[in-house]
Amino acid sequence: MSRIGVFVCHCGLNIAKTIRVSELAQFASTLPDVVVAKDYKFMCSTPGQEMIASDIKEHKLDRIIVAACSPLMHEQTFRKVIENAGLNKYLVTIVNIREQVSWVTHDVEEGTSKAKALLNGAVYRARLLAPLTSRFIDVSPDVMVIGGGIAGIQAALELANTGKKVYLVEKNSTIGGHMAQFDKTFPTLDCSACILTPKMDAVLQHKNITMMTYCEVTEVKGYVGNFDITVKQKARYVDHDKCNACLACTEKCPGKGVSEWDEGLVKRKAIYIPFPQAVPQKPVIDRDACTFFIKGKCRLCEKVCEQKAIDFEQQDTFSTVKVGAVIVATGYDLMNTKPLVQYGYGKYPGVYSALEVERLFNSAGPTSGKVTLRDGKEPQAIAILHCIGSRDKNNYEHCSRVCCMYSLKFAHLFKEKTSADVYQFYIDMRAPGKGYEEFYNRIIEEDVKFIRGKGARVAESADEPGRMIVEAEDTITGKFIKLPVDMVVLSPAMIPRSDSKDIARLFNLSTDKYGFFMERHPKLAPLSTMSEGIFIAGVCQSPKDIPDTVAQANGAAAEALTIVVKDKMELEATTAMVNPASCCACQNCIRVCPYGAPFFNEQKGVSEINEALCKGCGLCASVCPASAIIARHFTNDQVLAEIEGLMEF
């Protein structure tokens, strides 16, 4: 006989408006073994928690059921409550009557009767629960940060400053990310390089940071506290230990590659550093552009290199590092706007994508910071088109969040650097950050023309060759505007990196439909993921600006620290065990387990389970033909009892 206490939460009106909570508590008190049943406004609040604790003592309760929000929300909270009250923490059962009942129906009758059924199932299950003992494992003290943009740089520095060792993995040959491509940042118009390059240098100098540029993660094994991560060092064809960064090779190289850094606006050498302030300052060879790799002869770089650092035989190498936690900060790409034929990107040379324009403004860019068109002329009229592919059911439904602001920044820089007329075609102006509205006001006063209407089409001008006509409705006057311009700037949707699906698969992250990584909880755990020990920061989670990215990076660093700061950490006790009396030695469990937790004890002739490796999925329990494997906390009896309880009402 167990002694069960049932606690029904109103969650303000979230639950109480569709479920008759006092009736539910009343119903609970009629169920077998239930000693006490109560309802209260907010069970998770301090008085609610105290009520549970005091009832445990007063009524000698040994099982607790909380009917409230999803277990994914507050199971841990209530486990702590009963643990503090002296009960084994696995003896609490959460009944999800908010996310899966009161929020998905308006019908009070239906809601209440479904809640009753769920509660009944929980009572049946609770009676069969057993106390479990937690396991403790050693924790590796190091952290890996994936992505060397501003988010990854910030997180790595914060962690390294606490004394933790950090591996910073970056797939390009330099760290810096998109921020290093910008000229100015909104709304303060700080020079991007001035605030970023000192941080890049700090990473290079930091004794606790191992920078792994031109690297990609290829395999992830292990679990929170003990990840074994394999990293591929892509062949650079330059031995960075020998190279002294004299860059003589880059001057002599006859090869021509497309400069990713300048968004393809210009060519770069085949042996190159992406930009003058790159970190590290040591070059790599682009195989696809290298004359030697294409034609089999050249080797000019090798001839000029006094350090003998050029190595055409170099191969990709693999190394494995052990870390306790991981921060994923892989950033974004801009959507390819070519398929949106109405905007003429790729067809008319005067149509630019946002990042290309960033490079035009940049004094280290292809035009040395002068705003000129591809033919070298200065534009006379410029249209900036917002929401290209964003806020668009046909492409990406989300708002990319930064485009309004950088479009304002563009307008300002165009005004500063040219005498052109500048027009913004927008749907809604979104300027909700600190100092953003003020920046918007400033740009209005700079005589930028705002046209409230989404750009509908960019066409060739029939009268003036080389010019374009932007067609849109000015929705304020209802007039159809045909605006002759010589430059069109598209502000395309920000989307996850093209390889974010691979990262998601490697680290077991969930993604939304566009590939942005899903956080564990949208409000209360925005940096954690469903995979313990893996955290996310920056635009790989959703579009955001630099201040928010930096704040997230700091947060993720703190989250990672909570894991690696301890020597040992507690793991869920919900592992599997083998009842040796029933084991038939078929070894099915050993064959199916993804973690290699079960092994065969030759001496006893039965399977056993290494609990340190077991993650508690329960797969072995269901393949065991003799039902010898017990999946703790999800035993056959417990699940069947719950089903019975659910089907009774």
Next chain:
Amino acid sequence: MEFEPKILGIACNWCTYTGADLAGTTRLQYPQNLRVVRVMCSSRINPSFIFRAFQLGADGVLVGGCHPGDCHYNTGNLYARRRLAVTRKILEFAGIEPGRFRVEWISASEGNKFAEVVTEFTEQVKTLGPQTKFKIEQQPSLEKI
């Protein structure tokens, strides 16, 4: 009165259960005939859970897991997929209409899919009427457990 079926749902913790929560957080409405049991992985599902549910009078059983390839435990749902395919055959053999049993891969971000599937499945089970083939009228009493 209209027939209101009882439907058992078994959902994995990481994808479908979270997806169901998301349906709640976004306030999608769906019929309340479904009662969900949470397991850590769809591979935990023993076919006996499903048979037992039908014995206990379930009119339909809906199983949800991560999309194949996206399992939180790497390969668990691949085993589940095979096992559930066999379960379906056994159910058919035993005379349960195939429409009463459904397996869906619903990810944590697919709250709308969860709501759609539940709505559709509930409608389907409704048209099939009460399930009597497997149901045992005299249920063993609770005290036996």
Next chain:
Amino acid sequence: MSQTVIPYLEMSQAIVDAGGEALKKCYQCGTCTGTCPWTPITHFNIRKLIRFGQLGIDGIEEYMWGCSTCKFCVDRCPRGVELIDVVTAIRNVYSGGGMLPQSLRAFVGSLSARGNPWSGDQDKRNDWAKDKYPVYTKDMDYLFFTCCTVCYDPRNIKLAKATAEVLNLAGLNWGIPSVDVNCCGESVRKVGDLELFERLKQNNLNYFKTNNVDKIVTVSPHCLATFKKEYGEDYDVMHLSQLIARLIKEGKLTPKKDFGGLKVTYHDPCYLGRHSGVYDAPRDILKAIPGIDFVEMGRNREQSMCCGGGGGGLWMEKLKGERLSDLRIEEAMATGATVLATSCPYCITMFEDSSRTLNVDEQIKIKDVTELFLESLGVNMDELMAGTSDLNFTCKAD
């Protein structure tokens, strides 16, 4: 005049109830107006129409008849608003209140009384065929669903005959419907008379059922889209151009006559292209014909212009300078083409009218792809048409 208005949400709700649910989604970005082919030449503003609908305020009447349902805006709308549904719903609500324009009354009246928009007698529906072509029976493979326009409009009878000849030459087992069928109802649905549409649809469905019809070939893309999307039954419907393209591919029909470098351009009908996604079939046919020099207009395929004939436009009078068909003819002529081919009877009617009012009917000929194809099979269209002038029709009231 006062600018004060009070939102009249009952009217807005009535539009939603009539099928304009999509009204709610619009965030007024103006992409639709910027895309709409009418915007540059008329004062019709589709975004405003939606806005007035959202608030139920005056102004709807001014804009509600401007849309030709070309679907360009729907394809571009970032919110996925089904603007055509909204337009249809608005017209339904308002024309129910007696606000049908004069020019559409004869058209709706004829459909209601005679089952076709052309004021033709129902029992003369098949007179064009002069008993030369078989009427569909249960053992046949294909029903060639003759659009009312090809049955009654003298210009388009040519298309009906061309179609029939092609089907014969292909050796198919086919028939035309008896005079019991009526208009597919597409136009009247878009004009907002949903009740009449339902009646026409049911009558056709009855005919299909009693005659075991399962494969339907349409000559009008409007019939095609309507059978596919609105009839809700599982018929195998295809457009004639798709059938011909398949017959060419399978080697069952091979065009022989060489046109000796005839320059032809092609206009994508909205209901074949954007509404039904058929872009390649008609082009495949033209490209298979020897000696045709095929040129594209600047705006083609998904980006194609509207002829202005959809959504009831065929029966409405437009002022000079406000006709899309005029612009399209000019665009076609700018390519140097001497034949403007298309594959829709409505487009043909619109373009024939325009080419005459623009006085260019000698410079550019309007032809259906089927007609060109039949000629290339060696059939003389004029001989085919001999003896049809004595047919007694009442046609488009000018």
